[in-house]
Amino acid sequence: MSNSIQLLIISDGKPGHENQSLGLAEAIARSRAAEIQLLRLDTTKNFLSRTSAALQQSKNYPKPDFVISTGHATHVPLLWLARYYRACSIVLMKPSLPLAWFGWCIAPEHDFPDLPGGKNLILSKGALNRVRVSRREKSGKLFLIGGPSKTHGYDEDGLIGRISTIAKDGEWQVADSRRTPGTFITKLHEKLPGLAIFPHQQTEPGWLAEKLSEVEEVWVTEDSVSMIYEALTSGARVGVLPMPRLKGDSRVIRGLEKLQAEGYFINGFSGEDFDAPACDRPVLAEADRCAAEILRARDRATRLHEQ
Structure with a gap:
């Protein structure tokens, strides 16, 4: 059995949403051994049908440790698959369902202007993305x-x-x-x-x-x-x-x-x-920062479980 962290992304097919989810998943994979799977929903179906189809499709992939998604159409499939696999759900936006239902919520700080973050909420400066800080010489x-x-x-x-x-x-x-x-x-x-x-x-x-x-x-x-x-x-x-x-x-x-x-x-x-x-000038590296916080919490939970 692989010791890699298994990451399953539930995508609604929108490039911007997929970009955010991949940004977090790839940041996790830069820090730990991880495998990323991408499952695209059929959003022409109602939420029950697309959730059922997503569950069947997910059986072609390794059992996930984290299920990640962005977009309102992904919320029910995200929660259903996370519960089915006893995985941690991560939603990358202010959800339309109660925050407490998700393992983690990562959302721009302007979406929660009155909350400091904490518990299962990580506030980010804007949406996450796949861009990385480049240290090579730049021109143009x-x-x-x-x-x-x-x-x-x-x-x-x-x-x-x-x-x-x-x-x-x-x-x-x-x-x-x-x-x-x-x-x-x-x-x-x-x-x-x-x-x-x-x-x-x-x-x-x-x-x-x-x-x-x-x-x-x-x-x-x-x-x-x-x-x-x-x-x-x-x-x-x-x-x-x-x-x-x-x-x-x-x-x-x-x-x-x-x-x-x-x-x-x-x-x-x-x-x-x-x-x-x-x-x-300051540089943003929000995907890496959020990934690090999630992995620290995972490590703490693992140590407590082993005691």
């Missing part, structure tokens, strides 16, 4: 572009104007996302034909994480919260490009403002000096 500069969201509108002319102001020297690259309006790349190329542009349709899975490990400076539009946290995890200098706010008091924006106040990034055209080296 990158813009990451999002698009309209629940919290932000879109000002294409203003955005391109900000990019024009910043991209005055060096080899700048631009990557868009699925939410970026189709007119952006055309207008940007007309305004700044020298920029290297990477449309999301032409990049492979894992491209962004690899690119972030290479560049020394990253600017991200404020609506792209997940990409902001990925950039902050890479060790690059990070700037945030303002976009029109639809909900100025949203928990997501409050979370970003707190990070800015703590010195993690600067806001575009805030007047702050952006020439300081990357090591002068």
Whole structure:
């Protein structure tokens, strides 16, 4: 029998959710011998049918020690499989079911503004991700572009104007996302034909994480919260490009403002000096920090059981 920790991820198929779960699982695997299995739910089925199907599919994998998931559609299958295998359940978000039902809940601190964490709750700075801090020599500069969201509108002319102001020297690259309006790349190329542009349709899975490990400076539009946290995890200098706010008091924006106040990034055209080296700014490594806390708790429980 393998002595590796067995990790089973329950995925709803959404890349952002899967990215969070894999981020934690891979962090655990960097610290201990571990095997990661990925089980994707059929979310077209009702919760009973998809839970039953998940249970049957899980029997093809080793018995898990931890079952990990992100996304509301995964909650019932997560709890059911954890109970069936007597495994520890880990949900990576503020759950729609009672917190006490889960072994662990890892959620952004802006989701629980009135709680300090503790017991089975670990508060993180933003969502976890798969990016790792790179210690190798970095070069190059990158813009990451999002698009309209629940919290932000879109000002294409203003955005391109900000990019024009910043991209005055060096080899700048631009990557868009699925939410970026189709007119952006055309207008940007007309305004700044020298920029290297990477449309999301032409990049492979894992491209962004690899690119972030290479560049020394990253600017991200404020609506792209997940990409902001990925950039902050890479060790690059990070700037945030303002976009029109639809909900100025949203928990997501409050979370970003707190990070800015703590010195993690600067806001575009805030007047702050952006020439300081990357090591002068804090770097996020939240997946590794959360993994370490979970493993410490597991070790304590094992020692108590053996006494």
